[in-house]
Amino acid sequence: MADQNSAEISRMVRGTLLPAFAGAVPPRWLLDELERGLAGVTLFAINGNVPNTEALAALTARLRKAAAPLVAIDEEGGDVTRLGGHLTGSPYPGNAALGAVDDPALTRRVYRSLGAELAEVGVNLNFAPSVDVNTASDNPVIGTRSFGPDAALVARHAAAAVTGTQEAGVAACAKHFPGHGATVEDSHLGVPIVDAGLDLLDRREFPPFRAAIEAGARAVMTAHLDLPAITAGVPATLSHAAITGLLRGRLGHDGVIVTDALDMDGASGAIGLPEASVRALIAGADLLCLGSGEHEVSVRAVVAAAEEAVRSGRLPLERLADAAERTGRLKDWLAGHSAAIVDRAAGLEAARRALRLSGEPPRWDGGTAPLVVELEATANIAVGPTPWGLGPWAPDAVRTGGSDGAADSVLERATGRGLIIVLRDAHRHAAQRALATALLAARPDAVLVEMGLPVWAPEGAVHLATYGAAQANAQAAAERLGLA
Structure with a gap:
């Protein structure tokens, strides 16, 4: 590759990455990477990124002096909370409570307020809502994160949650495609298997994703689970059949596709983070959430692996250009939206009614x-x-x-x-x-x-x-x- 072409490819690869970092002050390496084209960051409470809302707002403001990054977080409300709730518990109930109330207007209101709180501190991409249909009561990773066990109920609340979040000027990311609710294994620790054919997926797992997409969800997150009838032993995150065939083709999602954290055993346990990243890009992912422990060294390793994949022809340059175009559209959308008003009373109302x-x-x-x-x-x-x-x-x-x-x-x-x-x-x-x-x-x-x-x-x-x-x-x- 010519030097100029090589530099552009490096920038395009960085434009797919959402690494993590330690502390509440952006390290120098991160600011340098943002200037080199890094897509953004994923914030984690366990990394000390969110000691309080004031520090978080200062952190995101500093990031924006270097670039216009995506700032992502896992803020579902309920049991999965990072925005101060990791210290006190969330002021908003999670999806199971909202599903028990079954008032989509209230779900929309709760998510709008949650989105407003994120916007106030400079977070613009929320890895929520979880739109998994929790059909396995012994599911070790979804449970109360789901609106419930009924696909139609989950679908109407998926649409409401997406709408509310995005009314606050924050991009919603429906997860975990193609659906994590029927598993009894945790993809943090292995590759769960969902033994379902396309007909069952269409009836049970896909309706909430369709509803979220129809509601305008700017992003969808993939899951590290195996659908033997479709992915044939490959986690969905690394499967062209799942990402490009099902999510893009069958469900018609034209927004950004984000991976779940690639440091999870379900994605990279057997092949390592750099190779998992390359395979996810080949499969059709646009943004790679690397994981809480994946910082500067990981960014360099992934960039090197992806560059080599481009040189060898494994990763078409057009695939990177496609990812860049979608990410650019997402950033353009974010620039055109303003925040909503925080309404914490909605959270307590929902909890009482549940x-x-x-x-x-x-x-x-x-x-x-x-x-x-x-x-x-x-x-x-x-x-x-x-x-x-x-x-x-x-x-x-x-x-x-x-x-x-x-x-x-x-x-x-x-x-x-x-x-x-x-x-x-x-x-x-x-x-x-x-x-x-x-x-x-x-x-x-x-x-x-x-x-x-x-x-x-x-x-x-x-x-x-x-x-x-x-x-x-x-x-x-x-x-x-x-x-x-």
Whole structure:
């Protein structure tokens, strides 16, 4: 390649990359890469990018002095939150609660407000909404991130979420194509298999993506899962049949296609990040989310691998030009939109309306406040260590696992007072079920609060389902139980 041509190819490759970085101040290498054509960045709370909203706004302003980058984040509301919610819990309930309410106008309002908060701090691409149809109740990675198990319900809320987000001047990114809701494996740790043919996908997985596309979603994110009937052992993110054949051809998406984080084992575990990046571009992806740990060294390695793929003919130059054209259209769209007004009241309204109560809880009027015991639950990797529970409204709340003697210890502390047992996806955690059952045997007057999916509930127990563990869900539950 001539020097000028080589420089242009390097710039085009950089124009597909959304790497991460450490800290709340952009490092010099990142600013230099932006000047060389880097598409933008992906922000991660675990990297210290979001210590608070003021620091984040300063960070994004500094990025824009170097270029006009895409600034992306995973802000779904609910359990998956980065915008300060990783410290306190989100003021907006997640999709499961919105699906339980089933008011698309309210979903649109919530996402518009969430988008407005992102726009205020300079984030312009949100990796949300999740439009997966959660048909596998034991799904370890989607769960409350889904609007529900019904394709039609998810579709109408997918459209509402996309519309609301983009009314705030932030690009929505519907995910995880071709649909992560039927898996029982986590693509952070391997390649989940969805054993479904095209007819089933058309009925079950695709309606929400079609609705999001018809609503004008500027981006769609791919999933690292295998559809044997279509991708034949290749993760969808790296499959031309899935990205170009299905998402572009069958569903008609002409906006940007973004990969899920390529550092996940489901994409690069067997082949490494540079090769996974090249294969994703060949398959038809326009933007590559590299992952939280992929910084300067990774950018250089991916650029070198893609340049070599162009030289060898594996990666057509026209494919890079196509990606650049779509990314350019996205940036043009962003430049022409203004932000909306933050409306946090929408979050609490949705959380309150999502509550589902079976039975009648006892009244604590005039007496000692009930003991709140929260049963430990491991969060999936996408959720991360986000605070949850009723602790803010119960100063002496106890968090415990299912160890021997746990029930006796809790019962002793609850002597002479009411008992509230807080669960989170108890259907997925045998220890939660065992401890809750033991406590109810001794205290049938106890109240169960399920802050995940309400799949498991003992017959006859007073049971309050929140459909999520966000701060808004917790406040709504605390109000309903007289704690707030």
